[in-house]
Amino acid sequence: MERNTEEVKFLYFTSGIIDELALFNQVFGDKAKMLETQIVTNIEDFDDELRKDPADVILIDHTASFNHSELALIIMQRNGLDIPLILLIDEGSEEEAIGFLSKGVDDYIFLDRPYRLPISVRKIRKKYFFKAEKEVVLQQLREKSSKLQTAQRIAKLGYWEKDMESHDLFWTDEVYRIWGRNKDSYTPTFESFVQSIHPGDKERFLSENDAAVAGLRSMDFEYRIILPDGRIKWVHERGALSFTESGRRVFEGTVQDITEEKLNSQKLVTNESRILGILKSQTNYLIRVDLEGNYSYCNEKFTQDFKWIFSDQNLIGKPALSSVKESSHSQLKDIFYKCLSQPNNVVQAQIEKLQEEGGEKFTIWDFVCLTDAEGTPVEIQGVGIDIMDRVEVEQNLVESNKRYELVTKATSDAIYDWDCLTGEILWSSNYSRLFGYSEDLAPTNIDSWFAKVHPEDAHVYSELTKILEGTTNFWQVEYRYRRSNGNYAHVLEKGTIVRNEAGQAVRMVGAIQDITDRKEAMQKLMRSESRHKGIIQSQTNYVIRIDLEGKYSYCNEKFFQDYAWIYGGNLIGENSLDSVMNYHHDRLAEVSKKCLANPGQVFQVEVDKPGINNTVKTTLWDMIFLAYSSSQKEELQCVGIDITDRVKAEKDNLFQANLLDKIGQAVIATDNEGLITYWNKAATEMYGWSRKEVLGRNILRFTLSSKSREKGKEILDAMKQGRSWSGELFVRRKDGSAFPALITDSPFFDESGKFGGFIGVSSDITERKKANDKMLELNQNLRNYTNELVTANKGLEQFSYIVSHNLRAPVANILGLGELISSGDYSEDLKQQLLQEVISNVKRLDSVITDLNDILQVKVGMSEKKEKVSLEGLVESITLGISRALDQDKIEIRTNFSEVPEFNAPKSYLHSIFSNLISNSIKYRRPGVELVLEVNSRKGNDKTIFEFCDNGMGIDLEKKGNQIFGLYKRFHNHVEGKGMGLFMVKTQVELLGGVINVYSRVNEGTRFVLEFKNEGTQIIEDEKRTAVFPG
The missing domain is CATH 3.30.450.20 (PAS domain)
Incomplete structure (x- = not known):
């Protein structure tokens, strides 16, 4: 009998050096006292304990000073024991422990990490439990299979x-x-x-x-x-x-x-015919019994069958009841007296007589009382036949009817039999299961059946009438049928019509199948395809396709509206170069060649196109060559945006019908133990195994990768409780390679509510994963690409603004001064002054370019290796460089990094962030007020938070809140600065995956709050929380 989970018995084979009691108290806490622990220190005691009462779990010290694991395994194998075994090892014994895993050891645990023991015990015991449970179920299946085969042989x-x-x-x-x-x-x-x-x-x-x-x-x-x-x-x-x-x-x-049945039927006909001619043929039983109840005559047939009863093998003069089973004695006496009371009237009865080989012989008799000439009863005459064959045929018929009933129950369809002449309809029991009606509410005629058909499907009745009045003998139709709860099910009905010699329909037999799930899935697919087509037509980007002759084969509404005027209103079949400026023809031809040479790869090109009223539109295009099957024309597909006015673009949607056709979903079904019972063609293409190779194999062990099997067991357990599951798992192909799959598993149950297995639908999402890793190139996720493109356009727009805004003034000044110097006749002093102005503007230009370069280098810095940075040390290194200013201006910097003393990041990034924020507080301190800057770190919900709080001048957030982190934005002019510090801080914080917020009031101070999501997970804490025996 299996013990309660909290009443585990441990056998601990140890050197005695370790304090076992302390170890168990440490690991199991209050529940340690509920454990039964037997400790042995030598191999003899270990052997004795195994013989007395085997433990639930065995623990063995496997250290350099105590190494008896090999011998312990031999003893367990010799005794035929299959008990979970865990080694407790030190750092130097791990390599040996790994080797023992292949010899029968289930797990090993480091002595300095005992908290893993409850987890290991739970997993191992679960494995052993499922192993035992599986063997029980397999034995039951074998017994059921054997019984079924036996039943088939008998029948x-x-x-x-x-x-x-x-x-x-x-x-x-x-x-x-x-x-x-x-x-x-x-x-x-x-x-x-x-x-x-x-x-x-x-x-x-x-x-x-x-x-x-x-x-x-x-x-x-x-x-x-x-x-x-x-x-x-x-x-x-x-x-x-x-x-x-x-x-x-x-x-x-x-x-x-039916050989025996056929022969028995023939015999039965023969025997029944002999009843009429028994007196002549004398091949059946013929007896006469005197008024004393003794045989006075027996024919040869009766004598042969019943003489064995008497040692002298003579029946004459012996009691007639001697050949009859005792249970039939009273029946035969009643017949005897009835015949005497009604002479010459025949009384028929079925009599069970004795049989030499044991059991009873079934016979049918006609008894009549014979009289003398005066009508006085003389004898009782009986004529009987052996009906054993007919009884067996009747029994076989009963069994055959039972088998038909079982077959009817086994199918999920509702089977009906409709008498077209009387209008009566008979249903199988599945009708109630499919539609929820009790048997007494099932439709009994065609009118009550039609009353439950959806009003919008009323045409079904007229179609059925036409079929019955015609000559077709097969009927198939889909319609909606009302369930008992008022909902409608989509059904598929198939029927076979039986006609008489005149061609009139006299009977119709068929089945109704519930296809609601399949119908709803098809409707979802149609809606998805409709949305896909609508996306292409409704998007604001350009979508065109060009055949290999350079002519348009397709364009969307947006492109047609902007460029149809070039061709007089019709684009399809026209030369695509006519809508491209001449000076970009060669560029477009070069990119087109690259596309043709690399099918499926995206190439980007910027092309100028003619606009209305002699304007020029600058457009940006993603071009790809679609190599279809031989039955379709190969094309260049192009998705473009008008970037003349920096219009936000959307990504090209490549949901092509040919790609949708190629997407296959593997459908796999199992029994209640996870053994594969169905495997479709798409599954073979996806996993590599043929149907014959997988049927009857365990789906968890066969299709899941090693790291997904535990999760697979959890999913199977959940489905046994009636819960469906959908998500991603790593599965494996026949060649051993693993790949990610999107899987939806749904359980199904038999009529008794017992878990019957599950059906899984899986799709290979390897390419989708790769596409996500490659910036979602040409995948089906239009929304993600649009967001990416919008972000890129914003960055490009901002950078263009920076370049145009900050370079325009110095460049214009330089050009103007240059023209003055070259064109005017000025004095030497004035020329010198103009040259100095040129140099000053060159320096301004150089400063701007340097700043822009620093901004562009920020992202390059992300390649720097992350390291654990001491926050106290970081602040000390920053303040060391400004120590003189801190002392002179009486600046106090207070730090508190007790909650988070270190942070994992590129050190240069963190130094730049801290340095800029500290410098910012010092620059904008209030005159006459001693600056106090507090720098703290703390933990939040899955976050690390830094705070920089000062009592400086503050910022008016209502007026300038949206400009704080802008480039070259300054709010105080009494100190030097470029307005780049906070811009750089925000950029670097976001590149590290964080966010920065500012809280400030004028003349009160400013607080910057930086938040970063934690990278690591608390693995050890999670394990403790999921332990079998939480301490």
């Missing part, structure tokens, strides 16, 4: 299936037994199967088979087969066309050996 009923595409035949074991074939040496084909049919039945069988395959009617035919040894058997075959879940068309059914 002599086998299942067969024919794939209508490949024409492959599948037989169960019982079919092989019926045909007298060896499964290992005989592969059935349709041709060899037909050859086994008796010549007298072959032509009619082929006719029935052709009609069933054509869908005209179901197969229901009895025929004879010839076995390899020449014997002849009668078989009864039933079959019909159906479709698998993947849409594969199959012809399937059952075949039953």
Whole structure:
């Protein structure tokens, strides 16, 4: 019996040096006292404890001074024990411990990290529990499979299936037994199967088979087969066309050996006919009993069957009750007296008589009282037949009906049988399960059925009427059908119509399948495709396609509106170069060649295009060559934006129909233990294994990568509780390579609510992952690309503004002064003065260029390796350089880095941020007030926070709050500065993934708050929180 999780028994094999009690108290806390721990210090005691009462978990010291692990493993294997085993090791024993993992050790734990023990115990015990549980379930499956095979053998009923595409035949074991074939040496084909049919039945069988395959009617035919040894058997075959879940068309059914039934039926007919002529034929039982109840006559048949009762094998004069089962004695006495009271009237009864080999023999008798000439009763005469064969046939019929009922329950469809003449409809039990109606509320006629059809699908009734009045024998339609809760289900109905000789429909048999999930998925796909087309037409960017002759094959509305005027209103089929300025023809041709040489790769080009009223539009294009299949024309697809007025652009959407067609989803189904029962073609393409290779294999061990298997077990456990799961996992291909997949797993349950398995739909998202790593190049995520492009345009716009705004003045001054110097006749002093002005403006230009270079170098600095930077040391190094100013101006800098003493970042970045903020506070201190600057660090929710607080001049945030971090923005002119410090601080903080905020009041001071998300995760703390025995 398994112990409670908190009542684990440990066997601890140790040197005795370690304080075991302290160790367990440290690891398990208050729950340590609930553990049963047996400690042994030598191999003999270890062996004894294993023999007495094996522990739940074994712990063994495996250190340099105490190394008995090998011997302990040998003892456990010798005793046939399979118990979780964990080694406790020191730093020098890890390599040996790793080697023991392959010999039967489950885990090892460092002695200086004991908190991992509860986690390890939980995982290992869970593994052993599932292992034992799996063995129990597998044994149950084996027993059920054996019982099913036994039932098939008893009923002599086998299942067969024919794939209508490949024409492959599948037989169960019982079919092989019926045909007298060896499964290992005989592969059935349709041709060899037909050859086994008796010549007298072959032509009619082929006719029935052709009609069933054509869908005209179901197969229901009895025929004879010839076995390899020449014997002849009668078989009864039933079959019909159906479709698998993947849409594969199959012809399937059952075949039953009815040889005995056929022979018994023939015997039964013969025996019943003999009842009428028994007096002449004397082949049935004929007896007479005197008024004393003793046999006075027995014919040869009766004597042969019942003489064994008496040692002298003579029945005459012996009691008639001696051949009857005791349970039938009172019945026979009643019949005896009834015959005496009604002479010459026949009384019929079924009598159970004794049988020599044991059990009872079922017989039917006609008894009559014979009289003399005066009407006085003389004897009771009985004529009987042995009906054992008929009883067996009836029992077989009952079993056959039960099998039909089980088959009906096994299918998920609602099966119906409609008598077209009386209007009565009979339903299988699945009708109630599919639609929620109780059996007494199921529709009994065509009108009550039609009342539940959705009003918008009323045409179904008229279509059905046309089919019935016509000559077609097959009916298939989709419509919506109301459930008991008022909701409508999408259903697919298929039916077969039976007609009489006059062609009138007399019966219709069919099945209704719930396809709601499939229908909703199709509607979602259609909506997605509609949105995709709408995105292309509604976007404000240009989208065009050009064939290999350079002519437009497609353009979106935006491009048509801006450039159709060039071609007189029609673009398609026109030369694309006509809408490009002549001086950019060569540039466009060069980029087009690159595209053709590198299909699927994006190339960018800036092109000038004609605008209305002799203007020129500057456009930026992403061009790609789409190499379609041979049935489609190859094209250049181009997505462009008008950058003349810095219009915000959107990325090219490459959701092409051919790409959507190539996206495959793997569909895999399992049983309740995770063994694969279904594997579609897309799964083979994605994972590499064929269907035959994976069926019956464990999906967790077969498809998941090693690092995803634990997660897979958790998902399987959750689905057993009825929860679906969707997310990303790493899976593996047949060649062993791992790749990421987007997976949606949904459980399903049988009618009793028992978990039956799950269906998983997975997609290979490797390319999507790669596309994300490469700045989402040409992927389907239009929104992310638009944000990226907007950000890039803003950066380019800001940089252009900086260049134009800050370079324009010095350049204009230089040009003006240069013209004055070169064109005027000035005195030497004035020329010297003009030259000095030129030099001054050159220095200003150089200063601006240097500043711009510093800004551009900020991002380059991100390549610097991150390191742990001491914040106290950082501030000390900064203040050391300005110590004289601190002393002279009585500046006090207070620091508190107790919560976060170190920070992981490029040291130069952190130094620049701290230095600029400290310098900023010093520069803008209030005159006459001693400056106090506080620099602190603290922890927030998953964040590290720095604060710089001073009592300086402050800033009017209402007026200048949106300019604080702008380039060349200054708010006080009494000190020197460029207005670059805070701009650089904000840039560097954001490059480090942080944010900066400012809080300030005039003449009160300023507080800068920097927030950075923590990089690391508290792994050890997480492990402690998830421990089996939290301490």
